[in-house]
Amino acid sequence: MLTSPLLSVCNHTFSYNPINYHHTPPLKFQSLPLGRYGRTEFSSGSCSNASRRKRVLVKGSVGLEEGVVESGKRVNLGEGFDAIVIGSGIGGLVAGTQLAVKGARVLVLEKYVIPGGSSGFYQRDGYTFDVGSSVMFGFSDKGNLNLITQALEAVGCRMEVIPDPTTVHFHLPNHLSVRVHKEYDKFIDELTSYFPHEKDGILKFYGECWKIFNSLNSLELKSLEEPLYLFGQFFQKPLECLTLAYNLPQNAGAIARKYIQDPQLLSFIDAECFIVSTVNALQTPMINASMVLCDRHFGGINYPVGGVGGIAKSLAKGLVDQGSQILYKANVTSIITEQGKAVGVRLSDGREFFAKTIISNATRWDTFGKLVKGESLPKEEENFQKVYVKAPSFLSIHMGVKAEVLPLDTDCHHFVLENNWSNLEEPYGSIFLSIPTILDSSLAPEGRHILHIFTTSSMDDWQGLSRIEYEAKKQVVADEIISRLEKKLFPGLKSSIEFIEVGTPKTHRRYLARDEGTYGPMPRSIPKGLLGMPFNTTSIDGLYCVGDSCFPGQGVIAVAFSGVMCAHRVAADIGLEKKSPVLDAMLLRLLGWFRTLA
Numbered sequence: 001m002l003t004s005p006l007l008s009v010c011n012h013t014f015s016y017n018p019i020n021y022h023h024t025p026p027l028k029f030q031s032l033p034l035g036r037y038g039r040t041e042f043s044s045g046s047c048s049n050a051s052r053r054k055r056v057l058v059k060g061s062v063g064l065e066e067g068v069v070e071s072g073k074r075v076n077l078g079e080g081f082d083a084i085v086i087g088s089g090i091g092g093l094v095a096g097t098q099l100a101v102k103g104a105r106v107l108v109l110e111k112y113v114i115p116g117g118s119s120g121f122y123q124r125d126g127y128t129f130d131v132g133s134s135v136m137f138g139f140s141d142k143g144n145l146n147l148i149t150q151a152l153e154a155v156g157c158r159m160e161v162i163p164d165p166t167t168v169h170f171h172l173p174n175h176l177s178v179r180v181h182k183e184y185d186k187f188i189d190e191l192t193s194y195f196p197h198e199k200d201g202i203l204k205f206y207g208e209c210w211k212i213f214n215s216l217n218s219l220e221l222k223s224l225e226e227p228l229y230l231f232g233q234f235f236q237k238p239l240e241c242l243t244l245a246y247n248l249p250q251n252a253g254a255i256a257r258k259y260i261q262d263p264q265l266l267s268f269i270d271a272e273c274f275i276v277s278t279v280n281a282l283q284t285p286m287i288n289a290s291m292v293l294c295d296r297h298f299g300g301i302n303y304p305v306g307g308v309g310g311i312a313k314s315l316a317k318g319l320v321d322q323g324s325q326i327l328y329k330a331n332v333t334s335i336i337t338e339q340g341k342a343v344g345v346r347l348s349d350g351r352e353f354f355a356k357t358i359i360s361n362a363t364r365w366d367t368f369g370k371l372v373k374g375e376s377l378p379k380e381e382e383n384f385q386k387v388y389v390k391a392p393s394f395l396s397i398h399m400g401v402k403a404e405v406l407p408l409d410t411d412c413h414h415f416v417l418e419n420n421w422s423n424l425e426e427p428y429g430s431i432f433l434s435i436p437t438i439l440d441s442s443l444a445p446e447g448r449h450i451l452h453i454f455t456t457s458s459m460d461d462w463q464g465l466s467r468i469e470y471e472a473k474k475q476v477v478a479d480e481i482i483s484r485l486e487k488k489l490f491p492g493l494k495s496s497i498e499f500i501e502v503g504t505p506k507t508h509r510r511y512l513a514r515d516e517g518t519y520g521p522m523p524r525s526i527p528k529g530l531l532g533m534p535f536n537t538t539s540i541d542g543l544y545c546v547g548d549s550c551f552p553g554q555g556v557i558a559v560a561f562s563g564v565m566c567a568h569r570v571a572a573d574i575g576l577e578k579k580s581p582v583l584d585a586m587l588l589r590l591l592g593w594f595r596t597l598a
């Protein structure tokens, strides 16, 4: 068991656009700090085989093993990789580790200095901040849907977790204050105390979610693009598969409207969906809604001791333990194709790596807009972009505050929408707040709490500003958000601030390499549930995508599933799992046709 993995092995601080105020002494600004991870040096050497491709020799740190392998030792990465994964977000790491345990030789290339992407971390002044949100689904010890636990176990890791008794505390218009308790009955009682006339509708809507969740939870989860597996599941669990197939094109809002009439309760269901999809219930696929609305009661929300960043660190270490490799500061700028097949990647420093398959954990917009060069946008991607647009990014405020400002019974996660339901999807309209130190006090110095506040914000709002205007705007916007929280939740909040850093969509774009800092794909209008969401194969032979612009979308557990599916499909294609070329061709054509219906 790994106890506090992040804190025990990581003594360095990592920068996450440290624009700060209310803080003395001022922080040192570092754009890309080099911890032990940053010590990789590269040089190219001659090829020992007849290949015309450059063989890459690595001097210094290779793999993770806390970032260092005997400095100065020349390590030959060699060739013959089965897969190159571009990016070490949870999607990329799960795909990489799952392939590695199946016996594949994998190389993960990460632009930044640590793994994790939006699930990374940074440390400052004794605080360990999660870069993204701290609500972890799929991290329990039961069922088939605990995909984070399973991904870690696959590479021999286990993290200590702290159960959260309340997934989220909603503070909504008209004094609607609902705690989502881990215990389902307690949550239903609390919700029905506000809407007694809708008790039946509430039970029926959440009951529908449970039917879907139980079906999902009964399946062995692998690639829905692999026919032998898919038909096998239909054969073994016909009712469950038909339930899922029926619900694939459905959205939560439409199903809620079958059972519920009260407009305020429907707005509450919108808020339930918005916190995970950044869109209302009418636009949120029913399968995804069911997954999160039930897992929080089934397995519960569990926080990893030491912070969310420990998950990626453990996976990256597991990858290396399996004989595969990860390189940091490896910025892929193009995917090399030969006769229409993806065969390798080129980095910004000119190095090239080659493999049988290439898996991109960059968003589809980045993959097809930047990395695949000289090709017109494939039809499949055109269709994807017709159905989905980039969701806005976030403004994030990471703060350290004096502990006494929080009442003793404060919950860990809050969602605040003050007066007007119509502000739900507006930029800065609602506020997300996580206080992970409620669960794990080791993340902050004694007597302090971490507040991670975030709200939707789009890139347009931050373009065209001078440096001084940009920083001034950060202060103004952050100040206003903090004032709102002070008024609604924590009187005296401002004067309790000991540390603060503000990140904007530009920060997310820069540090997470996500086009416009997007949170992920968002349906352009009312989608047909998950029908239009592409899986992992692409129209370029040998090129696969993984992460939140693949089925089933945003969220750590969702991208972990995407990683599992991707690894299975790739393993079948490189001969590590069974496959049937004839059935493959039929299924892939059928799935492609389904997507055109979305």
Ligand SMILES: NC(=O)c1ccc[n+]([C@@H]2O[C@H](COP(=O)([O-])OP(=O)(O)OC[C@H]3O[C@@H](n4cnc5c(N)ncnc54)[C@H](O)[C@@H]3O)[C@@H](O)[C@H]2O)c1
Pocket: 086, 087, 088, 089, 090, 091, 092, 109, 110, 111, 112, 115, 116, 117, 118, 119, 131, 132, 133, 134, 135, 136, 137, 330, 331, 332, 333, 361, 362, 363, 366, 511, 512, 513, 514, 519, 520, 546, 547, 548, 549, 553, 554, 555, 556, 557, 559
């Ligand atoms: N539930 C939560 O609390 C929570 C918390 C954090 C993150 N998330 C979710 O995680 C999801 C994202 O996960 P993901 O796996 O899709 O990806 P990601 O965006 O987290 O990671 C992608 C990684 O790829 C790297 N990368 C991108 N382009 C590159 C290039 N050209 N060369 C090298 N490296 C490159 C980035 O640096 C990053 O590390 C989001 O949808 C978000 O919802 C959820």
Ligand SMILES: CC(C)=CCC/C(C)=C/C=C/C(C)=C/C=C/C(C)=C/C=C/C=C(C)/C=C/C=C(C)/C=C/C=C(\C)CCC=C(C)C
Pocket: 133, 134, 135, 137, 168, 216, 219, 221, 224, 233, 241, 244, 245, 248, 275, 276, 277, 287, 288, 289, 291, 292, 413, 414, 415, 432, 433, 434, 552, 553, 554, 555, 556, 557, 558, 561, 594
């Ligand atoms: C193929 C065909 C045609 C058919 C077939 C049928 C079948 C069999 C089907 C199947 C299916 C499946 C398996 C599916 C699956 C799915 C899944 C797994 C899903 C998942 C999902 C998940 C999700 C979406 C998640 C999400 C999450 C998130 C996003 C989170 C977030 C959070 C946050 C932001 C936090 C908040 C905070 C505060 C409030 C503070």
